[in-house]
Amino acid sequence: MNDDTGREEPAVSVGEGSCCGVSACCTDAEQAVHPETTVHQAKTDAGCGCATDADDEGLPVVVIGAGPVGLAAAAHLAERDQDFVVLEAGDEAGAAISGWGHVRLFSPWRYDTDAAARRLLEPTGWSLPDPEALPTGAELVRDYLAPLAKVPELAGRIRTGTRVVAVTRQGMDVTRTIGRDDHPLLVRTAGPDGAVTDLAARAVIDASGTWGRGNPLGHSGLPAPGEDEAAPYLTGPLPDVLGRDRDRFAGRRTLVVGMGHSAANTLLALAELARTAPGTRVTWAIRGSSAARLYGGGDADGLPARGALGTRLKAAVDDGEIDLVRGFTITGFSNPEGGPATGPATGPAQVTGLTPEGARTLRADNVVAATGFRPDLDMLREVRVELDPATEAPAKLAPLIDPNFHSCGTVPPHGERDLAHPEPGFYLAGMKSYGRAPTFLMATGYEQVRSIVAALAGDREAADTVQLDLPETGVCSTSLVTEDLLPGATSEDGGCGTSCSTGPAPAVQIEPVGGSCCGTAAPEPIAIGAGAGFATGRVHGYSGEAERDDA
DSSP: TTTOOOOOOOOOOOOEETTEEEEEEEEETTTTTTTOHHHHHHHHHHHHHGGGGGGTTTOOOEOOSSHHHHHHHHHHHHTTTTOEEEEOOSSTTHHHHHHTTTOOOOSOOGGOOOOOHHHHGGGTHHHHHHTTOOOBBHHHHIIHHHHHTTTTTTTEEEEEEEEEEEEEEEEETTOTTTTGGOOOEEEEETTTTTOOOEEEEEEEEEEOOOOOBBBSSSSSGSSSSSTTTGGGGGGOOOOTTTTHHHHHHHHEEEEEHHHHHHHHHHHHHHHHHHSSSSSSSEEOSSSOOOOHHHHTTGGGGGGGHHHHHHHHHHHHHHHTTSSSEEEEEEEEEOOOOTTSSSSSSOOEEEEEEETTTEEEEEEEEEEEOOOOOOOOOOGGGTTTOBBBBOOBBBBTHHHHHOOOTOOOOOOOOHHHHHBSSSTEEEEEGGGGTTTOOOOHHHHHHHHHHHEEEEETTTOHHHHHHOOOOEEOOOOOSSSSTTTTTHHHHHSSBTBBBBSSOOOOOOEEEEESSOOOOOOOSSSSSSETTOOOOOOOOOOOOOGGGGGGOOO
């Protein structure tokens, strides 16, 4: 009955034009009679025989990336008896972490593993290493990720050497709307031999991270003129200065660019090298006028390891071991006359920049680009993602992690609803979900995928109950520098780490009311419910730089 006219509504006919609450049935123009219902749902509710054509329930969930968060997603999918496949571009699980295997994480083992992953590992005889020990990246892969990839529930479902080049909807580009939700997602991959394969999926969890896509050295987010040609002089953000890469740096001039903890630890490693390798010279260039944010609070810092890092770095600068160049904005690179465009460098490069005093040129045999990372979004051009224009993170998540106002100590726990996109079934998780924000915590990524998988399994209550077991005083840092660790201990980048760390203490349950992963009070682990938060009394994020120009 039509509420406006009082007349009976005509029944939807089952024929060439329409069927089962759908117009233009089984054609490209079909639409649900009721716009709030998808075509597939309308057909399913009406028992339409052709609904099975669009049924994607038999398709797997595709997880992109076999790092810590990707394998955690796989573990949760396995526990919930969901079909899945994991695609890894590298030759082994944790390949990206192996690239910085010499780095020591800031967080101890007890915060570096996922609960579902542990439940799968323990029946195989695996046991958690010393919960208070700090693993290197290599140890994290050897003692956790590699064994996890071999458990029966995951083995055979991980395809290594398989790079994802695009995600889309099967048979539809990003512009097509009608009937879109009734087509499965499609993941295009390239194998080791270049062979292209398309995989249909009922959902996709992109946990591919940001490793390998560093920010450029030039200003305004752009490469500096000549930066590409200067590639032989550039290193990754985490060179093994005291180990594998020692010969590259010993007795040479190195310029480190950036003001995150990876830059700080590389600088300290270079200063250590200079004490035993004559001729080793270290220059540190920052765009800002002050290094106070990285120096931290020294002995007054409520987080001793962070204070120790800043104190040691400041001392190295004050003692002349590191030449700090403030307010340096790189405007161009030039190779020495006759120098190579590719291949081994034969002489120092010239790095030109603007300073408050005018133009300045720095000469360097090596340039360490510790300038952070950005996500690969090219592969997502054909799916409908809603990203914040500033952080390139999911729009609902972005305000919670904006580095202008947050450190990872003020990022609240979040789950599937904050990570959902207009493209049903597609999610960004882990480091990539944070876009350009350097505030990611590994344990936060584990909770992200737990919530996502719960939603995919139809457990809405579990998906919405977001909790984190993190220490209240976890440092938003990727490294722990203490007297018994060599300089150079750090993690991926950006001034924030893989998890929080502290000493042992009983867990405390906090009611879900505000939002944070870490605080600045006494070192006690804390179970944080959805929205739980702490007032730290400190300025967080880039906004704090405006109040600290004293270094």
